[in-house]
Amino acid sequence: MNDIIIETKDLCKYYNQGKSNEVKAIEKINIKINRGDFAALIGPSGSGKSTLLHMIGLLDRTTCGKIFFDGKDISEFTDDELTKIRREKVGFVFQQFNLIPLLTAIENVELPMLLDGMEKEQARGRAEKLLNRVGLGDRLYNRPPDMSGGEQQRVAIARALANNPEVVMADEPTGNLDTKTGKEVLEVLKNAQKKDFTLIIITHDPKIAIFAKKRIELKDGRVINGGE
Amino acid sequence: MLEMALRNVFRQKTRTALTVVGIMIGIAAIVALGSISEGLRVQIAKSLEQSSGLITVIEKSDSGLFMSLSSSELSQETVDEVMAVSGIKDATPVVYKVGYLEGDSGFGEPSLFEIGVDPEKIDLYTTEGARLAEGETLDDGDTEYVMAGSKITEKLDLKVGDTVAVEEKEFIVKGIYEEFGNSGLDSGIIMPLDIAKELFETDKYSSIIIYPDDINNVEDLAKDIEDTVDGVSAITTAQFAKQIGQIVDQIGFFTIGIAGISAVVGGLGVMNTMIMSVMERRREIGVLKAIGATNSYVIRMILIESTIISLIGGLLGLGVGYLGSKAIGAFSGGQAQGIVTSNLALNSMLFALFLGVVGGLYPARKASQLSPVEALRYE
Numbered sequence: 001m002n003d004i005i006i007e008t009k010d011l012c013k014y015y016n017q018g019k020s021n022e023v024k025a026i027e028k029i030n031i032k033i034n035r036g037d038f039a040a041l042i043g044p045s046g047s048g049k050s051t052l053l054h055m056i057g058l059l060d061r062t063t064c065g066k067i068f069f070d071g072k073d074i075s076e077f078t079d080d081e082l083t084k085i086r087r088e089k090v091g092f093v094f095q096q097f098n099l100i101p102l103l104t105a106i107e108n109v110e111l112p113m114l115l116d117g118m119e120k121e122q123a124r125g126r127a128e129k130l131l132n133r134v135g136l137g138d139r140l141y142n143r144p145p146d147m148s149g150g151e152q153q154r155v156a157i158a159r160a161l162a163n164n165p166e167v168v169m170a171d172e173p174t175g176n177l178d179t180k181t182g183k184e185v186l187e188v189l190k191n192a193q194k195k196d197f198t199l200i201i202i203t204h205d206p207k208i209a210i211f212a213k214k215r216i217e218l219k220d221g222r223v224i225n226g227g228e
Numbered sequence: 229m230l231e232m233a234l235r236n237v238f239r240q241k242t243r244t245a246l247t248v249v250g251i252m253i254g255i256a257a258i259v260a261l262g263s264i265s266e267g268l269r270v271q272i273a274k275s276l277e278q279s280s281g282l283i284t285v286i287e288k289s290d291s292g293l294f295m296s297l298s299s300s301e302l303s304q305e306t307v308d309e310v311m312a313v314s315g316i317k318d319a320t321p322v323v324y325k326v327g328y329l330e331g332d333s334g335f336g337e338p339s340l341f342e343i344g345v346d347p348e349k350i351d352l353y354t355t356e357g358a359r360l361a362e363g364e365t366l367d368d369g370d371t372e373y374v375m376a377g378s379k380i381t382e383k384l385d386l387k388v389g390d391t392v393a394v395e396e397k398e399f400i401v402k403g404i405y406e407e408f409g410n411s412g413l414d415s416g417i418i419m420p421l422d423i424a425k426e427l428f429e430t431d432k433y434s435s436i437i438i439y440p441d442d443i444n445n446v447e448d449l450a451k452d453i454e455d456t457v458d459g460v461s462a463i464t465t466a467q468f469a470k471q472i473g474q475i476v477d478q479i480g481f482f483t484i485g486i487a488g489i490s491a492v493v494g495g496l497g498v499m500n501t502m503i504m505s506v507m508e509r510r511r512e513i514g515v516l517k518a519i520g521a522t523n524s525y526v527i528r529m530i531l532i533e534s535t536i537i538s539l540i541g542g543l544l545g546l547g548v549g550y551l552g553s554k555a556i557g558a559f560s561g562g563q564a565q566g567i568v569t570s571n572l573a574l575n576s577m578l579f580a581l582f583l584g585v586v587g588g589l590y591p592a593r594k595a596s597q598l599s600p601v602e603a604l605r606y607e
Contacts, residue, residue, distance in 0.1 A: 054601050057518075059599075059600045059601045059604075060601045079522075079523060080523065083517065083520055083521070083522045084520075084522075086518065087519065087520025088520075092518055094515075094604065098511070098515045098518075098604065099515075100512055100516070101512075102232065102235045102236060102239065103232070111516075111519065115519065115520040115521050115525065159519065163520070
């Protein structure tokens with residue numbers, strides 16, 4: 001087993017490469033995140049936090065440099081191979097919740113398991129357990145539009161945990177919530193994290209960052225603190 | 229996935245309904261027109277069954293079988309020459325004219341055939357299966373009498389002894405035939421040959437009906453006649469069937485082709501709807517991919533949705549097409565009876581399915597190519 005779950009080597013991402021409006025979103029990023037870490041990505045808007053999270057979350061392709069996920073260089077992986085790793089090893093929590101509005105809470109949580117080939121009944125049972133764990137045992141059959149922001153985000157956390165991921169990545173999970181709800185949601189995440197996965201969180205909130213074991217600070221697309 | 233696809237399809241009810249109607253119209257047109265041409269085929273096949281073993285000799289012409297049949301003119305010499313060919317058991321020249329009844333729709337087959345045959349040979353002409361429903365057969369010298377087919381009898385409400393006007397001359401109905409299943413005979417008024425020639429003001433014949441010595445030598449005899457006598461075509465029932473079949477096929481092909489175009493337009497509607505639906509759901513599709521849906525999963529999802537739309541349209545189209553074919557039948561007074569065969573139903577459903585798949589392919593590919601990050605960008 002590799003102690004380092006995510007490592008980047010001179011990672012960069014440029015948009016509109018070679019054109020006059022080229023944007024260097026991140027450049028020469030070298031970070032290491034250990035298995036089981038609670039890492040916070042901090043920095044002002046536009047500093048490249050989200051871009052970095054998307055890259056190490058295998059949602060986007062690199063422009064240059066390398067990413068090692070669980071010891072493997074994933075730069076040559078096909079889309080479907082990346083999808084498989086995301087499905088099995090990564091859970092996402094987004095600022096905008098991003099639940100499927102057509103599906104009920106429990107169906108949203110089941111979805112990653114069904115995509116991974118789990119039997120419907122088993123997935124349902126596990127989804128129910130996860131929703132209970134995030135305190136939504138009585139809201140299983142509600143649809144996202146009928147739920148509050150805090151509730152939706154808790155469904156999203158349950159969904160992120162569905163396939164027992166190695167890493168949960170959260171992009172400002174409390175950014176769209178009021179202070180009190182945000183705190184509750186964070187508690188849920190932290191409690192879940194006590195189990196056994198790596199948590200990487202983007203945040204503006206210094207109070208959240210303080211909980212983190214590791215703080216990686218970005219500015220203008222570069223790591224200025226805490227990369228190694 | 230199927231359940232999710234169904235929910236997605238019915239998310240935008242009006243748009244889906246309109247798309248479904250687009251497919252429905254096309255498929256309904258295919259089913260209705262296809263059933264009519266199928267009906268025509270069956271009707272013709274039934275007519276031809278009645279006259280197996282016969283050869284029809286007409287004037288040779290380049291303008292196709294049906295033009296020739298209606299315009300064929302054979303002189304007395306030609307008739308004599310043909311009848312002298314060996315291998316003929318019995319033969320009779322015939323004159324025809326297509327007549328019209330008052331109130332004809334002009335749709336479908338003509339409602340009256342005026343036929344002149346030698347009374348002695350009338351059984352040859354009507355084939356040996358002819359049975360009288362009422363009255364007696366024409367005899368030599370029955371200049372004032374005619375025979376009537378079942379359809380025309382019904383239409384004009386005739387009884388034996390009634391008078392009927394043909395070309396402004398009044399005749400007395402001497403006998404009425406039972407149904408032949410041959411529309412020409414069933415709609416026919418048969419009169420003595422000489423009277424018909426006089427009435428139609430012609431000394432030419434339309435055709436010669438020939439019965440061969442040996443029923444197995446029909447094709448050979450037909451060939452002999454064509455080789456021996458200049459300027460005639462000897463057509464056997466099998467050839468008839470083949471030529472008519474070709475024409476019916478052409479008609480069917482043409483009409484279904486037109487209907488097919490409208491169905492293709494419906495297919496474009498499906499594509500348009502699916503493209504819009506994918507654009508609206510960029511974010512959702514991005515989320516799906518982020519949490520582990522492969523490209524092929526996304527493609528399948530969109531294809532299932534487009535197929536659901538097209539199959540619903542197809543099924544409704546089948547129903548509407550069936551009713552439409554019945555309606556055309558009723559409107560034409562029973563002359564154009566549509567038959568919806570299981571083959572036609574199956575093929576139209578397959579076509580609907582095909583349209584759904586093809587209409588969904590492009591949007592599905594588009595959707596699968598969305599990068600999860602692109603799709604997740606804030607709207």
